[in-house]
Amino acid sequence: MxxxxxxxxxxxxxxxxxxxxxxxxxxxxxxxxxxxxxxxxxxxxxxxxxxxxxxxxxxxxxxxxxxxxxxxxxxxxxxxxxxxxxxxxxxxxxxxxxxxxxxxxxxxxxxxxxxxxxxxxxxxxxxxxxxxxxxxxxxxxxxxxxxxxxxxxxxxxxxVFIATKVRTGLTPAVNALALVIIVAAVVGALLYEIARRRRAAA
Structure with missing residues (x-):
């Protein structure tokens, strides 16, 4: 993976x-x-x-x-x-x-x-x-x-790796990876919004 x-x-x-x-x-x-x-x-x-x-x-x-x-x-x-x-x-x-x-x-x-x-x-x-x-x-x-x-x-x-795992059977590793990607996306969006508001307030 x-x-x-x-x-x-x-x-x-x-x-x-x-x-x-x-x-x-x-x-x-x-x-x-x-x-x-x-x-x-x-x-x-x-x-x-x-x-x-x-x-x-x-x-x-x-x-x-x-x-x-x-x-x-x-x-x-x-x-x-x-x-x-x-x-x-x-x-x-x-x-x-x-x-x-x-x-x-x-x-x-x-x-x-x-x-x-x-x-x-x-x-x-x-x-x-x-x-x-x-x-x-x-x-x-x-x-x-x-x-x-x-x-x-x-x-x-x-x-392709994830699609292969879906066909052969999901493992906890794929679920953990999905959670990490979701958390990273949310954290990135929050950091961007905080930086944008700081620039707007400056």
Whole structure:
């Protein structure tokens, strides 16, 4: 069980490393396109969310096996990133809709370069959305089962381990793990709410 947990956490970290920059880049590209091109590109980029996880898992496995890549952590990361990128893109796009473009123009007018404007103006504004999307990506990765099942190879992530135990008979270890996850989620939510209220009161 511990090995499965560490496997899931490793996959989640790798997924975050992939989906946050790619999803952010996709959101920036979409917001800079014209209306017609944006609608078409948006439909294409969001389509993985409408695709069943089983289809994504099987198609990923078939494609990469033809290229000589077998199942394992790499394939799990690629398969999960296919649809988790969409969540990141949507969250960053929602944040970008409230961004005042005159801030960029003012920074450029004062002599800042494009990379500096991105680093000093846009990135701090997007930080809440990036952190939230990274947290959502971790949750989506850890709890994913349908896609992971087909591309896992000889690896056993936590969801596959739990599903196997459910079929063969639950043990007290699985119940204890569920309790730990619930307690951790509640404690994390309480700490976040306390920190948020302190910032609001300051």
């Amino acid at each position: 511990w090995q499965s947990l560490w496997t899931s956490l490793l996959v989640a970290v790798c997924v975050v490393v992939v989906v946050v920059p790619v999803g952010t880049a996709a959101a920036l590209v979409l917001t800079s396109l014209h209306a017609r091109a944006r609608s078409f590109a948006y439909a294409v980029m969001v389509s993985p969310l409408l695709t069943p996880g089983v289809v994504i898992g099987i198609s990923t496995l078939i494609l990469w096996r033809r290229l000589g890549v077998g199942g394992g952590i790499l394939l799990i990361v690629l398969a999960q990133s296919t649809f988790i990128i969409c969540y990141v893109m949507l969250m960053v796009m929602a944040r970008l809709q409230r961004f005042d473009r005159t801030q960029e123009e003012a920074a450029l007018g004062l002599g800042a370069s494009r990379p500096m404007v991105f680093r000093r103006v846009l990135l701090p504004f997007l930080r809440p959305a990036l952190l939230a999307s990274a947290g959502l990506a971790v949750l989506q990765s850890v709890e994913n089962y349908n896609t992971t099942l087909f591309v896992r190879g000889f690896e056993t992530p936590l969801t």
